[in-house]
Amino acid sequence: MAKLLLVIIASITACSAALAQGDNTDNEFLKYGYPGPESDFLLRSRYAASYNRALRNPNWVAEHLTRDNLNGTADRSNADFKEDPAIPVAFRALLKDYYRSGFDRGHMCPAADAKKDLDSMKETFILTNIAPQVGAGFNRNYWAYLEKFVRDLTATFDDVYCISGPLYLPTKEGDKWFVKYQVIGDPPNVAVPTHFFKAILAKNSADATFALGAFALPNEAIDNSTPLTEFDIPIESVEKAAGLSFFNKVDHNTETIVPLCTATTSAATAAVLSGPASWAAPLVSEPPSSFESDPDAALGLLPALKSDWMRLRSDAAFDVAWSKPLTIFEVAWSKPLATFDVAP
Numbered sequence: 017m018a019k020l021l022l023v024i025i026a027s028i029t030a031c032s033a034a035l036a037q038g039d040n041t042d043n044e045f046l047k048y049g050y051p052g053p054e055s056d057f058l059l060r061s062r063y064a065a066s067y068n069r070a071l072r073n074p075n076w077v078a079e080h081l082t083r084d085n086l087n088g089t090a091d092r093s094n095a096d097f098k099e100d101p102a103i104p105v106a107f108r109a110l111l112k113d114y115y116r117s118g119f120d121r122g123h124m125c126p127a128a129d130a131k132k133d134l135d136s137m138k139e140t141f142i143l144t145n146i147a148p149q150v151g152a153g154f155n156r157n158y159w160a161y162l163e164k165f166v167r168d169l170t171a172t173f174d175d176v177y178c179i180s181g182p183l184y185l186p187t188k189e190g191d192k193w194f195v196k197y198q199v200i201g202d203p204p205n206v207a208v209p210t211h212f213f214k215a216i217l218a219k220n221s222a223d224a225t226f227a228l229g230a231f232a233l234p235n236e237a238i239d240n241s242t243p244l245t246e247f248d249i250p251i252e253s254v255e256k257a258a259g260l261s262f263f264n265k266v267d268h269n270t271e272t273i274v275p276l277c278t279a280t281t282s283a284a285t286a287a288v289l290s291g292p293a294s295w296a297a298p299l300v301s302e303p304p305s306s307f308e309s310d311p312d313a314a315l316g317l318l319p320a321l322k323s324d325w326m327r328l329r330s331d332a333a334f335d336v337a338w339s340k341p342l343t344i345f346e347v348a349w350s351k352p353l354a355t356f357d358v359a360p
Contacts, residue, residue: 056103058144061136063125065144067100069107071207073147076181076260077124083170088131095137097121100144109143113201119208120156122149124180126163147182148200148208153237159212162231165244166216172279173218173227182209183232183257209235213254215262216276226266229276230254248277 041050055075056067062085066075099108114121124145130136139145149155169176184207186193198208211234218227230251231244251262266273 056144058100058102060139060142060145062130062132062139063145065124067103067144069103071182071184072107072109072113072205073182073207073209074124074144076179076258077145078179079125079129079177081129081167081170081176081178082174085132086129086167086170088133088136090131090134090137092127092137094134095127095141097141097143097146098138100142103144109146109206110201111143113206114148117148117200119148119200120151121146122155122159122212123163126160126167128163129167147212148206148235149212150236153239154233154235157240158238158242159233161240162214162233162244166214169216169218174221175219177217177263179215179260179262181213181258181260182207183211183213183254185210185257211235213258215251215254217263217266218276218279225272225274225279227274227276227279228263228266228268230262232257245277 041047052069054069056069058065058067063077063079065077067073068075097111099110103109121143123140124147125140127137127140130140149159166176166178184195184197186195187210188194195210197210200206200208211232213230213232215230216228219225228251230249230253231247232249232254233247251268255261
């Protein structure tokens with residue numbers, strides 16, 4: 017069943033790629049126009065993004081983080097969420113879609129990654145960089161800690177490339193698989209992802225090796241004591257699920273690639289802060305006048321992501337990557353992700 021699922025996903029990906037490349041209307045079938053799909057490419061000061069018109073969410077958002085470009089004093093209190101005028105109105109995510117939806121407006125490129133200047137930070141609040149996320153326990157906590165973790169990688173690496181985005185993963189009901197997700201808005205307009213991913217490539221300028229890793233998290237409250245390794249999966253698994261190809265100018269199967277968790281173990285051990293393992297106050301708060309926390313509006317019980325992806329480990333392409341136990345990540349990776357953060 018797992019292999020059949022992978023075949024289906026790969027087939028859908030191949031069809032999408034063929035359509036995306038087949039925009040030549042110089043034939044009898046497309047005489048009166050190419051129907052799509054259209055993937056809007058958006059290049060902003062601190063990120064590049066691809067927008068999905070059908071789901072009204074980003075396909076992905078890509079960043080380049082360095083110690084220098086993370087510096088700045090821009091304050092998010094001076095930035096407001098806004099709709100993207102670059103997207104045709106018919107396919108646009110709307111501010112009203114999120115009103116009393118029970119979901120936060122979750123950044124793919126975090127505002128804290130764009131402190132360079134206020135204009136750059138304001139661009140992170142455009143809805144083409146946003147997707148619906150569970151608030152308490154995820155957007156305001158674990159996801160925010162993961163964002164901080166990615167920023168902290170610049171203390172170890174000269175260049176950190178991060179691609180973030182939504183996933184819509186199947187769950188098994190009986191002997192069948194289904195993809196189910198909520199749609200918010202009235203009328204319904206914006207899909208609520210079941211999971212979110214971050215694919216990361218890090219490098220030092222004087223080093224010939226790359227550190228490569230990927231994390232996929234369920235869109236639900238996650239206990240702060242959960243080790244980050246629970247969500248560390250082969251980057252190929254995320255590529256197959258998302259229909260994307262990450263960092264394809266780098267050969268993933270050479271000795272110049274080091275697993276990100278392995279590459280950062282010693283540095284992370286030294287960098288662990290003595291802060292609490294969990295935080296009573298949220299890192300990010302949505303305005304209570306417009307957005308209310310509504311656990312019942314969340315996606316409901318999702319199976320543990322790790323067990324979902326365990327089914328993919330038998331795939332021959334991933335045998336090597338999954339042959340090593342999680343213990344190779346040593347002591348630092350047994351600590352909760354929140355220990356890498358400080359109170360805001």
